[in-house]
Amino acid sequence: MYKMSGVVRFFRRNAVGYLFLTPWFLGFFILTVYPMAYSLWLGFTNYDFTQPDSTQWIGIGNYMKMFGPLFGLSSFTTSIGEAMRADPYYMKSLSVTFTYVFVSVPLKLIFALAVAMLMNQKLKGVPFYRAVYYIPTLLGGSVAIAVLWRKLFEKSGLVNSLLEAVGFSDLPGWITNPRYALWTLVLLTVWQFGSSMIIFLAGLKQIPQDYYEAASVDGAGKGRQFFTITIPLLSPVILFTLVLQIITTFQAFTQAYIIGGGSGGVLNSTLFYTLHLYIQGWTYYEMGYASAMAWVLLVIIGVFTALVFRTSDLWVSYGTGE
Amino acid sequence: MGLVNKMITKTTVRHSLTHLFIIALGLLMVYPVLWMIISSFKPNNMIFSDPGLMPKALTIDNYITGWKGYAGVSFGRFFVNSLLMCAAAVIGNLIACAMAAYAFGRLKFDGRNFWFAVMMVTLMLPGHVTIVPRYILFNVFGWVGSYLPIIVPKFLATDAFFVFLLVQFIRSLPKELDEAAIIDGCSEVGVFFRIIVPLAVPALVTVALFTFLWTWDDFFNHLLYLTNPKIFSVSRALRTFVGDSGAVSNWGGALAMSTLSLVPPFILFFSLQKYFVQGIATTGIKG
Structure with missing residues (x-):
């Protein structure tokens, strides 16, 4: 009897909570935990979507395929005795993605902060301006804007017509020239600084105006105020935005896919990590390899997120600004 | 009084300049989107040659041909x-x-x-x-x-x-x-x-x-x-x-x-x- 009532009490206490969490639990276990475990296993196999029955455990074969070229390996023998060729484009996709992330994220945040500070004044019409500046972010992730971007940066596109109008000549096709293609994508990303700007603007509004007045009475100039008041007080918001931007930018896909016409562009100059993963998984159906790539991406993002958090002790202040 | 007036004028000038700057930068930001909207009403052969926002000729042909879709x-x-x-x-x-x-x-x-x-x-x-x-x-x-x-x-x-x-x-x-x-x-x-x-x-x-x-x-x-x-x-x-x-x-x-x-x-x-x-x-x- 006693035991029964314990069980009953347990159910009473927890039933409603778990009832409301049921959809989330189903999603979590079926669509997150199980796929993660499964893809971890797939990463050690030669799973081919077109012939799943011949799947074999190949140990770290997929990982050697990725990183082999680093050690000068162009081919090797897997644990099942099969010859496997190293992936000649993996390192390229990695370097393209790193360049893309580490150039566009800081630039985006700098622009966002600069514009947010510009708008954090007692000006009429700020809500309207804020909306206008958010338009690129609102629309920028779409296929439509990627199509437009192709058109803008073509050899005979709008950008070149404008440049020619002011006297430049012999202009390249920005998208088709491997030296510049990635930079058009960086520009496209930086252009969408709208949501970071809104977050910064909300953060700036939290900083009491008295601090600036006191600092200016003490003789601190604008630059000094920026580094001793604005940056420290905004630093938790900057940290948060930085982490989010790193995570999302590493996973960028649509723009590179559309602008490269489904491939990595000329000489794979815009072969983003996720694009390469997609090509391996869904063009060649090498889903074991694609899964291994996905896990490496997870580790890369995890490492950089952890690094940012680690260094945050040095530059993020949670104090009251005293 | 004179000093206050001077300060007000100074603030007004500074604010007007800020407005001007924000508007100019905002225009630059939305220019590609505006250009796309306007170009979609230009005849196909003029999209390439005309970087301006004021179209020389208007047509809805693009919408008719585009609307036909795919397959x-x-x-x-x-x-x-x-x-x-x-x-x-x-x-x-x-x-x-x-x-x-x-x-x-x-x-x-x-x-x-x-x-x-x-x-x-x-x-x-x-x-x-x-x-x-x-x-x-x-x-x-x-x-x-x-x-x-x-x-x-x-x-x-x-x-x-x-x-x-x-x-x-x-x-x-x-x-x-x-x-x-x-x-x-x-x-x-x-x-x-x-x-x-x-x-x-x-x-x-x-x-x-x-x-x-x-x-x-x-x-x-x-x-x-x-x-x-x-x-x-x-x-x-x-x-x-x-x-x-x-x-x-x-x-x-x-x-x-x-x-x-x-x-x-x-x-x-x-x-x-x-x-x-x-x-x-x-x-x-x-x-």
Whole structure:
């Protein structure tokens, strides 16, 4: 009897909570935990979507395929005795993605902060301006804007017509020239600084105006105020935005896919990590390899997120600004 | 008096300059979009040669040729497909995320803090790590080539972002309201429907907006799962204008349909701007 009532009490206490969490639990276990475990296993196999029955455990074969070229390996023998060729484009996709992330994220945040500070004044019409500046972010992730971007940066596109109008000549096709293609994508990303700007603007509004007045009475100039008041007080918001931007930018896909016409562009100059993963998984159906790539991406993002958090002790202040 | 006047003039001048600068930079920001809208009304052969915003000739031919669509399916169909898919995604996210958020934000049960921490970890998880097994799973279910792989996950609260957003909002609501309702004989389920949901409407609008927008704009999932032109979404269909080599045969049509595809996000944004700003500022929604 006693035991029964314990069980009953347990159910009473927890039933409603778990009832409301049921959809989330189903999603979590079926669509997150199980796929993660499964893809971890797939990463050690030669799973081919077109012939799943011949799947074999190949140990770290997929990982050697990725990183082999680093050690000068162009081919090797897997644990099942099969010859496997190293992936000649993996390192390229990695370097393209790193360049893309580490150039566009800081630039985006700098622009966002600069514009947010510009708008954090007692000006009429700020809500309207804020909306206008958010338009690129609102629309920028779409296929439509990627199509437009192709058109803008073509050899005979709008950008070149404008440049020619002011006297430049012999202009390249920005998208088709491997030296510049990635930079058009960086520009496209930086252009969408709208949501970071809104977050910064909300953060700036939290900083009491008295601090600036006191600092200016003490003789601190604008630059000094920026580094001793604005940056420290905004630093938790900057940290948060930085982490989010790193995570999302590493996973960028649509723009590179559309602008490269489904491939990595000329000489794979815009072969983003996720694009390469997609090509391996869904063009060649090498889903074991694609899964291994996905896990490496997870580790890369995890490492950089952890690094940012680690260094945050040095530059993020949670104090009251005293 | 003279000094005050001088200061006022100085501030006015500085403000006017700031306005001017913000407007100029803003114009530069939206110039590509404006150019696209205007170019979509130019004759096909003039799109290339004319960088200006004032068109020399106007035509709606691009809309007529673009509307014809792809593989015998018109863009009207693609729009209906996208709208229905987004509506289903919105409903799914509203129900599932609100339920999860109520549990995390208000209910007391064993292991709540643990599961909340787990949910926060999934927030940071890159989606690509689950994409291959999900594809294999949905293929086993026979769902590839349908909307189910895109819609069903929404009914299972897989968008942790929105759960988090709603938890934050629900926690900010005064607790006395639910306590009073419980004393008056309302059940915990009743509190959800009668108190939490009505009070959380602003946050729910934000969730609905962003769900719509992200589902509308999403391309990766549409590329994977919408394999048949009859069920193409707008963004999947736009991709067909840009072929595998990246060459576009009908630029006018591509720009016209691209412009049309931006109309729903645009209308939503300007009619519900307040909710956008709230949503972004409180949770730092990506974008």
